[in-house]
Amino acid sequence: MEIYKHLLLRFNGVTQFNIITISSTTLEISFKKFVGCSTTVPIRLFSKLASAMKTIKEKYLTYNDKKVHIRIKMDEEDDRYLIRISGINKIPPGKIFNLFGLILYYYLKFISGIKPSKSVYGRELTEKWKIEEKYTRDELRSTPKNIVVTNFVMPCYICGKETDLILHWQFLFTREKRYIDIQTRVCEKHRSEVL
Numbered sequence: 001m002e003i004y005k006h007l008l009l010r011f012n013g014v015t016q017f018n019i020i021t022i023s024s025t026t027l028e029i030s031f032k033k034f035v036g037c038s039t040t041v042p043i044r045l046f047s048k049l050a051s052a053m054k055t056i057k058e059k060y061l062t063y064n065d066k067k068v069h070i071r072i073k074m075d076e077e078d079d080r081y082l083i084r085i086s087g088i089n090k091i092p093p094g095k096i097f098n099l100f101g102l103i104l105y106y107y108l109k110f111i112s113g114i115k116p117s118k119s120v121y122g123r124e125l126t127e128k129w130k131i132e133e134k135y136t137r138d139e140l141r142s143t144p145k146n147i148v149v150t151n152f153v154m155p156c157y158i159c160g161k162e163t164d165l166i167l168h169w170q171f172l173f174t175r176e177k178r179y180i181d182i183q184t185r186v187c188e189k190h191r192s193e194v195l
Contacts, residue, residue, distance in 0.1 A: 002180045003093055003171055010136055011100050014128045019107055020100075022088065029083040029103055031110050038110050042081035045106035046074045049083060052099065059160040060092050092157035093184070094195030097133055104129055140194050145169045147191055156187040158195075163187040169194050 021028045053070050070087035108116040116122030146168045153162045167186045170179040
């Protein structure tokens with residue numbers, strides 16, 4: 001879960017708001033209401049995330065992973081809209097970047113009422129996140145790696161193709177100045193990729 005927390009810090013650092021939080025294995029997206037905010041945007045985001053969760057579940061998770069359940073739920077409170085995704089630890093780390101990009105797009109649309117590409121602030125924030133994402137991906141790719149062959153097959157976290165390889169790698173969790181061990185299921189084609 002540390003890798004998700006690290007990515008979350010970087011995402012919230014770009015937006016300068018705690019839009020996303022993680023508690024245990026639940027990711028929570030919070031859009032604070034204000035006068036004139038769009039009421040349909042959170043519903044559209046929920047719909048897109050539900051569709052993404054279904055695809056992730058079908059393509060990247062094994063039968064045992066699916067038992068844990070990835071669930072998505074939306075609530076409306078007096079002051080905010082909340083979307084909760086439980087079982088976040090079963091989502092391949094590389095797919096989190098896609099989810100964050102989607103969340104950022106809909107957050108910017110929520111606060112401005114227009115597509116991010118149509119506003120200066122939207123373009124600036126989108127560009128900042130792209131730079132942060134590229135830097136993070138490059139940082140993660142440069143970590144020490146070790147490939148292990150297993151006696152069972154599972155879907156590759158990159159492409160979904162069945163594989164018996166697991167890539168063990170370490171990530172420096174700078175906040176606590178310690179390394180964490182991470183495993184990525186990889187096929188032969190993606191054996192050097194961590195995300």
